[in-house]
Amino acid sequence: MTWLADHWLDLLGWGGSALLVYSLLQASVLRLRILNAIACVILIVFNWVLGVWPMVGMNVVLVAINAWFIARLGRDRHDQTAFEVLEVAPSDEYLRHTLRVHGADILKFNPTFVHDPSSDEDAFLVQRGDETVGVVLLHTEGDTAHVLLDYVTPRYRDFSPGEFVWRRSKLLSDRGIRHVVTSPGMVGAYYGRLGFVRSGDSWRLKVTS
Numbered sequence: 001m002t003w004l005a006d007h008w009l010d011l012l013g014w015g016g017s018a019l020l021v022y023s024l025l026q027a028s029v030l031r032l033r034i035l036n037a038i039a040c041v042i043l044i045v046f047n048w049v050l051g052v053w054p055m056v057g058m059n060v061v062l063v064a065i066n067a068w069f070i071a072r073l074g075r076d077r078h079d080q081t082a083f084e085v086l087e088v089a090p091s092d093e094y095l096r097h098t099l100r101v102h103g104a105d106i107l108k109f110n111p112t113f114v115h116d117p118s119s120d121e122d123a124f125l126v127q128r129g130d131e132t133v134g135v136v137l138l139h140t141e142g143d144t145a146h147v148l149l150d151y152v153t154p155r156y157r158d159f160s161p162g163e164f165v166w167r168r169s170k171l172l173s174d175r176g177i178r179h180v181v182t183s184p185g186m187v188g189a190y191y192g193r194l195g196f197v198r199s200g201d202s203w204r205l206k207v208t209s
Contacts, residue, residue, distance in 0.1 A: 009046065009049055009050075012042060012045065012046045013043070013046040015042060016039050016040075016042030016043040016046055017039075017043070019035060019038060019039035019042065020036065020039035020040070020043070022035065022039075023035035023036040023038075023039055024036070027154035027155055027157075028154060028155060028156075028157055029073060029155055029156070030070070030073045030074075033066045033069050033070045033073065034066075034070060036062070036066050037062075037063050037066035037067060037070065040059040040060075040062045040063045040066065041059075041063060043055065043059045044056055044059045044060060044063070047059065082128055082164075083126055083127065083128055083133070083164045083165075084126075084127045084128075085124050085125070085126055085127070085136075085164075085165060085171050086124065086125045086127055087122070087123070087124050088123050088124070088125055089123065090115075090116070090117050090118070090119050090120075090121050090123045090137075091117040091118065092123065094125075095123055095125065095135070096115070096117060098125070098132055098135055099115050099135065102135075102151065102153065105151075105153075105154065106149070106151050109151065109186060110149055110151070110183065110185075110186060111185065112183070112185060113148070113149055113183075115137070115149075119139075120139075121137050121138060121139045121148055122137070122138040122139070122140060122145075122175075123135075123136075123137050123138075124136040124137075124138075124165070124171065126152075126164070126165060128156065132153070133152060133153050133155070133156040134150075134151055134152040134153065134156070134165070135149055135150075135151045136149065136150055136151075136165055137149040140175070140177065143176055143177055143178040143179060144177070144178070144179040144180070144181060145172060145175075145177045145179070145180045145181070146181050146182075146183070147180060147181065147182040147183055148183060149183075150165075150182070150186075166180065166191075166194050166195075166196075166205060172207045173207055173208070177207055178206065178207050179204065179205070179206060179207065180196075180204065180205040180207060181199070181202050181203070181204050182196070182202050182203040182204075183202065184200065184201030184202045185201060191203040191205070
């Protein structure tokens with residue numbers, strides 16, 4: 001305890017610095033901002049105790065900047081105007097490029113996924129501005145859509161493009177789809193938060209118009 005009492009300030013400074021560096025390694029924009037803000041608060045205390053006022057001022061400004069971005073990102077998480085769904089052909093070259101670039105990450109969540117460009121599946125790109133944030137592939141039988149792929153890029157995984165696709169947009173109802181069934185075995189599925197119910201190894205959603 002004596003050693004800790006003598007070195008708490010050093011530990012605070014090193015801990016804040018380590019968290020600051022760690023925050024910059026985050027793929028998720030929201031997580032980066034939150035961790036960065038926490039690190040800056042720690043470094044404000046550290047530099048305040050030492051009386052290093054320029055560093056205190058800089059970190060106060062950084063906390064304010066992070067807080068502004070966190071508030072803005074928080075609003076966008078459930079803002080249906082933040083996302084747009086574009087339908088493309090299964091053989092679309094940009095779709096295939098997106099699947100190739102994120103192929104390894106896709107397999108972490110959909111281990112059995114294989115894309116067939118010659119299939120009759122329905123393919124959609126989820127956009128935020130000019131950035132592709134997700135891919136949805138469906139195979140429709142009657143009024144039921146089977147989810148072949150529901151992927152969100154790491155940068156936007158803390159957001160809710162899935163909520164927009166499944167609950168807020170009219171992507172499904174406008175196509176006469178009344179039921180959605182996910183593929184079995186999806187890893188880290190988030191569907192329980194969006195009104196889906198468990199059905200064996202899959203999730204089911206009743207689409208409302």
